[in-house]
Amino acid sequence: MPLFEVQVIIENKPGMNDPEGETILNDLVLKGSYSEVKKIRSAKMLKFHISSKTKDTAEKTTKKLCDELRIYNPMVSKVTFSAKPI
Amino acid sequence: MPLFEVQVIIENKPGMNDPEGETILNDLVLKGSYSEVKKIRSAKMLKFHISSKTKDTAEKTTKKLCDELRIYNPMVSKVTFSAKPI
Numbered sequence: 001m002p003l004f005e006v007q008v009i010i011e012n013k014p015g016m017n018d019p020e021g022e023t024i025l026n027d028l029v030l031k032g033s034y035s036e037v038k039k040i041r042s043a044k045m046l047k048f049h050i051s052s053k054t055k056d057t058a059e060k061t062t063k064k065l066c067d068e069l070r071i072y073n074p075m076v077s078k079v080t081f082s083a084k085p086i
Numbered sequence: 087m088p089l090f091e092v093q094v095i096i097e098n099k100p101g102m103n104d105p106e107g108e109t110i111l112n113d114l115v116l117k118g119s120y121s122e123v124k125k126i127r128s129a130k131m132l133k134f135h136i137s138s139k140t141k142d143t144a145e146k147t148t149k150k151l152c153d154e155l156r157i158y159n160p161m162v163s164k165v166t167f168s169a170k171p172i
């Protein structure tokens with residue numbers, strides 16, 4: 001079966017604060033006078049190597065796995081899955 | 087000036103151990119009997135919103151910024167930058 005890399009990006013939901021990104025922006029980037037930077041959001045990424053029939057099933061299996069094993073908290077996090085063949 | 091989102095992915099260099107990914111794989115995913123998963127690597131992501139003339143300059147400015155401000159440790163980390171217009 002072909003092998004896929006599925007990138008799982010776990011970030012705070014859009015309406016929620018992101019203290020880590022805000023701190024990097026305000027206390028590091030803007031003090032370094034990079035005023036063209038408008039916003040920074042932090043996120044966690046996991047890369048799964050998974051054997052699956054298609055790109056689509058690779059994404060679906062990874063989503064099911066992450067939901068079942070509570071890899072992220074659906075109350076506070078937004079998660080995106082994107083697979084590519086390797 | 088147009089606004090770009092630059093995704094900065096910070097991960098351990100390929101040859102280095104990744105205890106976090108290994109633990110998720112061995113103690114969570116494989117115990118949950120998802121044997122189609124072959125490997126998991128963890129990474130950190132930062133999303134920069136930056137105003138820049140082109141996609142290319144957005145990536146270059148973000149790279150320069152991350153290098154100068156030591157956002158990552160070049161000895162142990164591999165970093166990739168990818169910009170898209172927003």
